[in-house]
Amino acid sequence: VFTASAWRDLKRGTISMDLPVAIGIWVSFLVSSAAMFQPNGFWGNEVYFDSITMFVFFLLTGRWLEAKMRERTAGSLEALINRLPPSVHRQRADGEFDTVGLDMVKAGDILQVRPGEVFAADGLLLRGHTWVEEALLSGESEPIERRPGQALLAGSHNLRETVTMQVSALGESTRYASIVKLMQTASLHKPRLAALADRIAKPFLVTVLWVAVLAAIWAWGDSPSKAVMVAVSVLIVTCPCALSLATPSAMLAAAGNLARQGVLLRDVQSLESLANVNAVVFDKTGTLTRDRMELQHVFTPLHEQGSPAVDTPALQRLLSMTAALAEHSWHPFARVVLQINNPSPVQAVVQQVQEHVGQGVSAIWMDGSDRRELRMGSLAFCQAGARASELPVSAQSAQVHVFDQNGWMVSYAFREVLR
Helix, strand or coil: CHHHHHHHHHHCCCCCCHHHHHHHHHHHHHHHHHHHHCCCCCCCCCCCHHHHHHHHHHHHHHHHHHHHHHHHHHHHHHHHHCCCCCEEEEECCCCCEEEEEHHHCCCCCEEEECCCCECCCEEEEEECCEEEECHHHHCCCCCEEECCCCEECCCCEECCCCEEEEEEECHHHCHHHHHHHHHHHHHHCCCHHHHHHHHHHHHHHHHHHHHHHHHHHHHCCCCHHHHHHHHHHHHHHCCCHHHHHHHHHHHHHHHHHHHHCCCCCCCCHHHHHHHHCCCCCCCCHHHHEEEEEEEEEEECHHHHCCCCCCCHHHHHHHHHHHHHHHCCCCCHHHHHHHHCCCCCCCCCCEEEEEEECCCEEEEEEEECCEEEEEEEECHHHHHHCCCCCCCCCCCCCCEEEEEECCEEEEEEEEEEEEC
16 A cells, blocks of 8 residues: 555655655565575564554554544535435426426426425425424524515425425525535635645655665664664654644544534634634524524423422323324424423324414324313414413413413423534
């Protein structure tokens, strides 16, 4: 590996860090072989096969680690690129929808997008009223309402109901594609510090080779074998592997880690520039927070009445009921409510489930003679289906409430999480 790379560089009229490595390995091997077959010969009786093996092992381990870091970075970028669905539901001339590959879609086509699916193109909403999640594009964790005539962006999620859209931009013309292109440019662009390391490496290598020759000449008077080993030691000890590998490897590892956390790096050079930053100004909270809300508190009548002990079976039954409702919604808050019921399976069965866009979910829950008309969603929506309208919990903007026909049952408070 090292010899082939060094030979390719020499044929191109340049040198790389593989040259001193290849020279050191081959000289040590040849001298050790001569000493093994002729212990009393010109090159002495010392062998260095173990040192060669250890040296090659460490160098190859370093290259393997660099390759893994590059692979992780490329994997993060590939996951971003593959966010778009491979197929879509396109409308035929008779009004029905067929499933076709994304590469067959063109501007002006009518697409059907179902709840939970990703919009594959930029366009306009024609029919339907839904909420979309654009955290990847804007950083905002809260869903955004979309009505007919409003714009839809490729890469965003449809959260509520089946909608139809007219395609206005595809592929490289979408805003999503521009984000991916920025990521690709950042991964290929060599930062100034890495370029500086490359420029320093070449004269450093030339100096190392001359120092090795001078060291061999200086030690030749003692013995030829000692002179060769001194030269090899100089080549190995001054090997500029870290100089040429550490900088780009650190940059790539940082870029890949940021991509996995949802931070898109436009220019790797900015990582170096951050060392001189003493103040940062953010334009919106979505930049500082994660793309998902987290549950902050669960309010129940037992909590609000000051009961020191919560009836655990009753609470679990309540959580199971609300999780059964949440299963029928793609709203981010519903997803969080569903998660808190895990790892216990959802045991409650609900019927006549209906999602009311922008309001919540309603359903009928039956358990023997116990029949409840459940509503989960905004306060106004839940109170409209209950005889008791008072809520003993202070209403906040990031809350989801659950009522039955008799009144309040439980409320969930959410909060944004800082990165």
